[in-house]
Amino acid sequence: MVGVMSFPRTTIGKKVIMAVTGLIWIGFVAGHMFGNLKMYLGAEHFNAYAEGLRTFGEPFLAYGQALWLVRIIIILAVVLHIWAAVTLKMRNLQARPVRYSKHRKLHADAASLSMIYGGVAILLFVLYHLAHFTWGLSAVHPDFRPTDPYHNVIVGFQNRLATGIYLIGLVALALHLYHGTWSMFQTVGLNNKSYDKLLRGLAWLVAIIIPLGFVTVPLGVILGILS
Amino acid sequence: MKLHLKIWRQKNAQDPGGFVDYDLDGVSPDSSFLEMLDLLNEELIAKGQEPVAFDHDCREGICGMCSLMINGVPHGQDREPIKQITACQLHMRHFRDGETVVIEPWRARAFPVIKDLIVDRSAFDRIIQAGGYISVSTGSAPEANAIPIGKKDADKAMDAAACIGCGACVAACPNASAMLFVGAKVAQLSYLPQGQIERYDRVVNMVNAMDAEGFGGCTNTGECEAACPKEISLDFIARMNSELIKANLKGGR
Numbered sequence: 001m002v003g004v005m006s007f008p009r010t011t012i013g014k015k016v017i018m019a020v021t022g023l024i025w026i027g028f029v030a031g032h033m034f035g036n037l038k039m040y041l042g043a044e045h046f047n048a049y050a051e052g053l054r055t056f057g058e059p060f061l062a063y064g065q066a067l068w069l070v071r072i073i074i075i076l077a078v079v080l081h082i083w084a085a086v087t088l089k090m091r092n093l094q095a096r097p098v099r100y101s102k103h104r105k106l107h108a109d110a111a112s113l114s115m116i117y118g119g120v121a122i123l124l125f126v127l128y129h130l131a132h133f134t135w136g137l138s139a140v141h142p143d144f145r146p147t148d149p150y151h152n153v154i155v156g157f158q159n160r161l162a163t164g165i166y167l168i169g170l171v172a173l174a175l176h177l178y179h180g181t182w183s184m185f186q187t188v189g190l191n192n193k194s195y196d197k198l199l200r201g202l203a204w205l206v207a208i209i210i211p212l213g214f215v216t217v218p219l220g221v222i223l224g225i226l227s
Numbered sequence: 228m229k230l231h232l233k234i235w236r237q238k239n240a241q242d243p244g245g246f247v248d249y250d251l252d253g254v255s256p257d258s259s260f261l262e263m264l265d266l267l268n269e270e271l272i273a274k275g276q277e278p279v280a281f282d283h284d285c286r287e288g289i290c291g292m293c294s295l296m297i298n299g300v301p302h303g304q305d306r307e308p309i310k311q312i313t314a315c316q317l318h319m320r321h322f323r324d325g326e327t328v329v330i331e332p333w334r335a336r337a338f339p340v341i342k343d344l345i346v347d348r349s350a351f352d353r354i355i356q357a358g359g360y361i362s363v364s365t366g367s368a369p370e371a372n373a374i375p376i377g378k379k380d381a382d383k384a385m386d387a388a389a390c391i392g393c394g395a396c397v398a399a400c401p402n403a404s405a406m407l408f409v410g411a412k413v414a415q416l417s418y419l420p421q422g423q424i425e426r427y428d429r430v431v432n433m434v435n436a437m438d439a440e441g442f443g444g445c446t447n448t449g450e451c452e453a454a455c456p457k458e459i460s461l462d463f464i465a466r467m468n469s470e471l472i473k474a475n476l477k478g479g480r
């Protein structure tokens with residue numbers, strides 16, 4: 001059977017869904033990281049950027065519509081990504097009911113073997129991050145002001161525990177991006193031995209640049225560069 | 228040389244099975260791994276015990292019957308200076324005197340143990356039956372040059388056709404996935420003019436058959452390629468993926 005309804009049920013179709021939704025998220029995290037760097041331009045700039053995300057597209061779009069459009073796309077993408085990840089993982093666990101007493105890895109790297117665990121870590125981190133800077137729950141943020149994101153970031157990262165959680169989240173993201181960026185080309189059939197080195201290089205770049213960009217903000221606060 | 232063997236013994240598919248230890252002396256470093264097992268079996272038979280059942284046929288690395296997980300590696304091939312060999316081509320000179328060697332069957336839900344180290348790999352046959360063929364009337368051999376095939380395509384098809392269907396890819400994969408085997412079989416015919424007619428039905432039917440057998444999915448770890456005695460490339464998995472995507476875009480036409 002072929003067609004829109006049967007493809008997503010195959011083991012390969014699910015991986016293709018993960019590749020496409022993963023790519024959407026790579027685009028999102030790249031844009032998000034770039035936006036965060038505006039912290040270095042000062043409170044006025046950063047807060048204007050945050051407001052700009054909501055007024056984007058006016059007068060064609062109403063206040064907040066563009067932002068919500070992006071949010072809906074990434075929420076749908078992450079739901080599909082997790083659905084495929086979890087159903088495949090359950091299948092993979094069942095595929096070897098009796099385990100080896102000894103099983104040596106010949107090639108696989110830590111990133112490729114830890115995707116589901118790293119993914120769960122990223123998911124938990126995203127929820128924490130939303131509670132921290134988007135919802136501003138008083139349990140996680142000591143002094144949240146809805147209209148002053150610059151202030152929220154500075155105060156948020158003055159807490160060592162919060163900064164530690166961000167560092168862990170970013171390590172998980174780096175590993176996930178390293179395997180994921182290369183893997184998505186392989187999954188959609190765009191990889192072969194003559195592109196392999198190039199795509200591995202691209203994966204390194206993505207896995208280093210995005211988390212590195214993100215980490216400059218909490219580090220900047222801790223080192224007193226941002227205040 | 229002397230060896231301490233830990234071998235998986237299992238009477239039949241229902242028996243839970245377990246490891247049994249054997250001490251084997253007088254193994255020639257020049258013997259192959261399977262000859263070492265022959266020696267053990269002769270001793271067991273002389274003692275009136277049940278010999279260890281293991282699959283083998285050609286013993287020259289071309290049939291794909293031998294299927295042993297040796298110290299956690301399919302075909303034990305990380306030992307030979309030349310990697311990518313079958314267990315029948317592995318030699319005892321690469322083991323240390325007195326070494327403990329753990330021998331297990333391939334482990335996958337789709338490859339149930341028949342006895343001891345022998346697993347049932349007919350799941351592969353059913354995948355081939357689902358599409359790994361071309362439908363032509365047989366008859367007298369046609370003129371070989373009647374159908375020109377580009378050199379690059381011919382090379383790729385030959386590389387894919389090197390697969391002997393031993394199942395080391397499934398054995399090595401952390402998910403017991405059969406993607407490398409199915410990828411090679413799908414890719415092989417996709418490069419050739421004879422394979423074009425059933426091209427898109429083939430990939431859909433073979434992938435469905437693969438999934439129905441209970442193999443795991445691919446997480447692109449590359450373990451299969453590293454364990455394949457015939458150096459089948461991950462490129463063929465990518466090829467199968469793009470074939471399946473194209474088949475679905477065409478909606479079965």
Ligand code: HEM
Binds near residue numbers: 029081118176183
């Ligand atoms: C920032 C968020 C995320 C990004 C950018 C991302 C990106 C990606 C990409 C590009 C892939 C490769 C797809 C492929 O192999 O074709 C992937 C795979 C995967 N992701 Fe994510 N992902 C994210 C979040 C998550 C979450 C929240 C989970 C699970 C709870 C998850 C679990 C997985 C798993 C299990 C795989 C498959 C890995 C494999 O095949 O070995 N990811 N991800």
Ligand code: FES
Binds near residue numbers: 284285291292314315
């Ligand atoms: S016995 Fe034929 S390949 Fe090993």
